[in-house]
Amino acid sequence: MTILVTGGAGFIGGNFVLDWCGVTDEPVVNLDKLTYAGNLETLAPLREHPGHTFVHGDIGDRNRVEQLLTRYTPRAVLNFAAESHVDRSIHGPGDFIQTNIVGTYNLLETVRSYWHGLSSANRKEFRFLQISTDEVYGSLSPSDPAFTETNRYEPNSPYSASKAASDHLVRAWHHTYGIPVLTTNCSNNYGPYHFPEKLIPLMIVNALAGKTLPVYGDGMQVRDWLYVKDHCRAIRRVLEAGEPGETYNIGGWSEKTNLEIVHTLCALLDALRPKPDGCSYKRQIIFVADRPGHDRRYAINARKMEHALGWKPMETFETGIRKTVQWYLSNPEWVQNVQSGAYRAWVTKQYGDAG
Ligand code: NAD
Ligand code: TYD
Numbered sequence: 001m002t003i004l005v006t007g008g009a010g011f012i013g014g015n016f017v018l019d020w021c022g023v024t025d026e027p028v029v030n031l032d033k034l035t036y037a038g039n040l041e042t043l044a045p046l047r048e049h050p051g052h053t054f055v056h057g058d059i060g061d062r063n064r065v066e067q068l069l070t071r072y073t074p075r076a077v078l079n080f081a082a083e084s085h086v087d088r089s090i091h092g093p094g095d096f097i098q099t100n101i102v103g104t105y106n107l108l109e110t111v112r113s114y115w116h117g118l119s120s121a122n123r124k125e126f127r128f129l130q131i132s133t134d135e136v137y138g139s140l141s142p143s144d145p146a147f148t149e150t151n152r153y154e155p156n157s158p159y160s161a162s163k164a165a166s167d168h169l170v171r172a173w174h175h176t177y178g179i180p181v182l183t184t185n186c187s188n189n190y191g192p193y194h195f196p197e198k199l200i201p202l203m204i205v206n207a208l209a210g211k212t213l214p215v216y217g218d219g220m221q222v223r224d225w226l227y228v229k230d231h232c233r234a235i236r237r238v239l240e241a242g243e244p245g246e247t248y249n250i251g252g253w254s255e256k257t258n259l260e261i262v263h264t265l266c267a268l269l270d271a272l273r274p275k276p277d278g279c280s281y282k283r284q285i286i287f288v289a290d291r292p293g294h295d296r297r298y299a300i301n302a303r304k305m306e307h308a309l310g311w312k313p314m315e316t317f318e319t320g321i322r323k324t325v326q327w328y329l330s331n332p333e334w335v336q337n338v339q340s341g342a343y344r345a346w347v348t349k350q351y352g353d354a355g
Contacts, residue, residue, distance in 0.1 A: 002027045003239075004074040006059050006107070007081030009038035011194045012131065012228055016080065017052065018045060019232045027051045029072050031065070033058045033099075036342045037084065041334055042193045060103035062110045069114040076127040076239060077111055079104065082166075085197055086135075086159045087350055090292055093158035100162035101169070104130075108173045115179055123180075129239055130170040130183045134224070134251065135160035137185070139295035146224075146299035147185070149247045156293050167247075180244035184235060187251040187300045191228030191320065192327040195338060197346060199258060200321075203265050204328045205335055207281045208273065213266075214351055217290030219259035222297040226252035227320030230313040237311045248309070251300025254317040268325045288351070 003020075007013040008030035020028050027050075032038045034056055046052040053072075057064040059081045081103065083089065083096045108128070115126055137147040138154030153168075155161040167183055174181040194201040203213050234250045242248060256264075266281035275281065305311040315323070328335065 002029060002072050002074045003076045003078060004029045004031065004068060004072065005078045005080060006031045008032055009034060009040055009043060010080060012189055012231060013080035014042035014193050015191060015228045016232045016235060017043065019229060021046055021049050021052055025051060029053045029055060029068060029074065031055045031057050031068060037195050039338050041337045060106040062106055065107060065110040075125060076129060078129045078131065079107060080131045086157045087291060089157055089159035091349065096158050096162040101165045104166035105169055108169055112173060112177055112179060126180055127239060128179055128181045130167060130181060132167050132183055132185045133160065133163050134185050134187045134298045134300050136164040136167060140297040140299055142297065146301040147249060148301045149249055149304055156295055174245050182238050182242040182244065183247040184238055185247060185249050186231055187224035187226050187298060189226055189228045189231050191324050196335060199261060200324065201328065203262050204325060207266065207269050207284060213262055213285045214288040215258060215262060215285060216288060217294060220257050221294060222255050222257055224251045224298055224300045225254045225256060225317055226250065226313060227315035230315055234305060234311050237309050241309050248305050249300050249302055250305055251302040252313050252317065253302065255299050264321060265325065268322060272325060273329055
């Protein structure tokens, strides 16, 4: 048996593949386009691993994916590949439409034809797992209950709209063609190998470099945070025992304002890597213009994962964020490697002089 993972050189896909190879002998084929967000450095620990095969390619390339499916006959396809950064989707939605919608459509079509050719027993056992986000549900007010699987999709950013569209395609390919699909909607992840354009790694990297810590608007937007390895464990559980056609909300029961996050990071860095001048990293915080259409609050009700599949997060925010800061302190080479010219161009575009 083999699984095919797409986007496995990115943050969550990379963590997933590393974990997978640590807990099972089942081979994994890893298809990734290596956009700015894909980093082979993340997969360096697997260089000699016989169960891991990396393939450079696009989920939208039907010939390439068809060849892979024919050659490796996976029992499951896990679709992590996506353009994933909201701010980039605001500056240029085109890539999001192309990969998240058109790419997923092409992947589904290639998988459909492969799936048809399987024996009836293998067709029944096959799974297509779509890794999605809580952002498809839109924004909550402070008193609203957390998102459940029955919440309406009300995406507000080009990123979340493109993910919503791809989730709808996945759903339709199940209802119309019978492909056994599973969809997970997860909250904000954090942990090792997180590209430093997202809130938590950006703040750590900027703090250590003596740069400003740019908080959008009033910093009172709320996100639910989940340690990435808990997400990987949840995905393995859904793959193992999820009901085809069902969706599963995954979250950390850990709502925080952005300002709380930045203060926590500064306090951890003050303790673990005090500044030579004795000042707190908090002094580097600045408030910058808000993100257009900025969703105010996301919150996940993960009871279904707990009741139906027996999954709960193992890390608290306090344990997970400490591990994360320690990882960034111990892995400056990884950070340096991903800070290419393209990364610097993005920082200048988004933050101007404040970057
Ligand atoms: P990421 O941007 O770090 O990684 C995406 C990966 O996909 C990269 O390695 C990139 O090279 C690859 N990729 C992009 N376009 C591709 C294409 N056309 N073909 C093949 N590979 C391609 O993203 P991430 O944070 O790891 O997110 C992974 C998935 O999880 C995404 O689908 C995202 O929507 C979802 N998700 C992310 C979060 C989060 O907090 N990061 C939360 C919930 C859900
Ligand atoms: P981000 O990590 O981009 O994830 P998402 O937008 O998918 O939730 O951002 C998390 C929150 O942090 C979001 O409310 C925007 C905010 N933010 C800042 O305040 N400053 C920053 O420099 C970044 C990147 C994000």
